[in-house]
Amino acid sequence: MAAQPMFPLQSALLPGEFLPLRIFEPRYSRLVQDCLAMTDPAFGVVLITQGREIGGGDVRSDVGALAHITEHADEGMGRYQLRTVVGERIRVLEWLDDDPYPRAVVEPWPDQPGAPVTPEHIGGVIDKILALFQRILSVRGGQLRSDALAVEPEVADDPSRHIYELAARVPMGQADRYAVLAAPTLAERVAVLTDAIETVTAMVEFQIATDDTGE
Structure with a gap:
C-alpha cells in the first residue's frame, strides 16, 4: 500500500469543511509539489493530540x-x-518516517453498519443546535436567521454528510470534534454530537449565569 502524504494539524477537520493553507516550510512545499503531480492531489489531515508538529515529538491521532x-x-x-x-x-x-515530510499508510474508513439514523434523529440534532444559537443570540440582543442551519439539497439527502456539516457549525472543542470524526457508526456520531451540543449549552448557561451575578 502506497504511502500517503500527511499534514498533522492542531485542529480536527470534518468531511465537507474547507481548509485554506499558506505553505512556506520546505518539507511541506515538497509535499505540495508531490501532491500536485498526482491525478487527484490530496494529503491526509490528522489532529495533533499532544505537543506541536514543529520541532517533532508530537502525538498524532489515528483517524x-x-x-x-x-x-x-x-x-x-x-x-x-x-x-x-x-x-x-x-x-x-x-x-512512516517523516522523510521528506510526514507520511503514513492509510485506508479509507467509511461509516460502519449500525443503528439506522432517521430524519427525526437529524431533526432532533438541528433543534438542539438552534436552541443553543438562540440562547447565545438572546444575550447579545440578536435574532436567529430562519436559514441558520440550511444545507444544500444533496447534503440534506445524505445523513452522513448532513451530520458532519451540522457538527462543523457547533462551537465545540477539538476533542469533541475528533470524537465526532472518530465515531465508528453514523448512529454513534449522532450520539457523540448530541452530547457535545449539550456540553456546549451547559457551558454557555454557566457563563451567562456568571455574567449575571458579576462573579
Whole structure:
C-alpha cells in the first residue's frame, strides 16, 4: 500500500469543511509539489493530540480525512497558497518516517453498519443546535436567521454528510470534534454530537449565569 502524504494539524477537520493553507516550510512545499503531480492531489489531515508538529515529538491521532487540493497558487520560492476541501475519512495503519515530510499508510474508513439514523434523529440534532444559537443570540440582543442551519439539497439527502456539516457549525472543542470524526457508526456520531451540543449549552448557561451575578 502506497504511502500517503500527511499534514498533522492542531485542529480536527470534518468531511465537507474547507481548509485554506499558506505553505512556506520546505518539507511541506515538497509535499505540495508531490501532491500536485498526482491525478487527484490530496494529503491526509490528522489532529495533533499532544505537543506541536514543529520541532517533532508530537502525538498524532489515528483517524483523519483526506484534504483534496481544489485550487493552488505557486508564489515562488517554495511558497504556495492552497484551497482544499476535506473529503473521505481515513484511518492510519502505520506512521512512516517523516522523510521528506510526514507520511503514513492509510485506508479509507467509511461509516460502519449500525443503528439506522432517521430524519427525526437529524431533526432532533438541528433543534438542539438552534436552541443553543438562540440562547447565545438572546444575550447579545440578536435574532436567529430562519436559514441558520440550511444545507444544500444533496447534503440534506445524505445523513452522513448532513451530520458532519451540522457538527462543523457547533462551537465545540477539538476533542469533541475528533470524537465526532472518530465515531465508528453514523448512529454513534449522532450520539457523540448530541452530547457535545449539550456540553456546549451547559457551558454557555454557566457563563451567562456568571455574567449575571458579576462573579
